[in-house]
Amino acid sequence: MKINLSINGQAHAADVEPRLLLVHLIRDVAGLTGTHIGCETSICGACTVHLNGAAVKSCCVLAVQAAGAEVTTIEGLASNGALHAVQEGFWECHGLQCGYCTPGMIMTTCALLTANPNPSESEIRHGLEGNLCRCTGYQNIVKSVQYAADKMQAQA
Ligand code: FES
Numbered sequence: 001m002k003i004n005l006s007i008n009g010q011a012h013a014a015d016v017e018p019r020l021l022l023v024h025l026i027r028d029v030a031g032l033t034g035t036h037i038g039c040e041t042s043i044c045g046a047c048t049v050h051l052n053g054a055a056v057k058s059c060c061v062l063a064v065q066a067a068g069a070e071v072t073t074i075e076g077l078a079s080n081g082a083l084h085a086v087q088e089g090f091w092e093c094h095g096l097q098c099g100y101c102t103p104g105m106i107m108t109t110c111a112l113l114t115a116n117p118n119p120s121e122s123e124i125r126h127g128l129e130g131n132l133c134r135c136t137g138y139q140n141i142v143k144s145v146q147y148a149a150d151k152m153q154a155q156a
């Protein structure tokens with residue numbers, strides 16, 4: 001099936017099999033490997049991207065379901081060489097160790113802070129519970145989100 005979609009503001013046309021998953025379109029067709037695959041069964045959140053602004057696990061979406069949509073991946077967050085506030089938060093607060101979960105964590109955090117710019121610690125933990133991290137113990141991830149929330153509110 002022929003589909004057109006936008007990824008990080010760039011138009012993409014692809015001829016895909018109906019069974020192709022969005023995560024494979026992003027990684028294997030568009031070549032954007034910042035979006036990770038951890039489980040392919042909707043548990044880990046490593047594959048999280050934005051689909052028309054909403055955080056989705058891209059291993060649970062068919063590529064054809066993204067036809068006509070606006071997709072944003074981790075590669076689309078920085079602008080003019082400057083990290084997004086959420087990326088900066090994870091950098092400054094050491095919110096990662098191996099980094100495998102980090103793209104998904106960051107994409108989920110961006111959507112969380114759009115919906116709730118000033119989340120409590122429990123709201124942050126609840127908002128990130130669909131994203132698994134095997135390394136950090138989550139404490140510095142929560143700090144990273146709080147850093148980003150503070151920075152984004154100061155900029156608003
Ligand atoms: S790879 Fe999609 S949720 Fe784990």
Ligand code: FES
Pocket residue numbers: 095096097098099100101102132133134135136
């Ligand atoms: S930093 Fe390694 S899985 Fe989260």
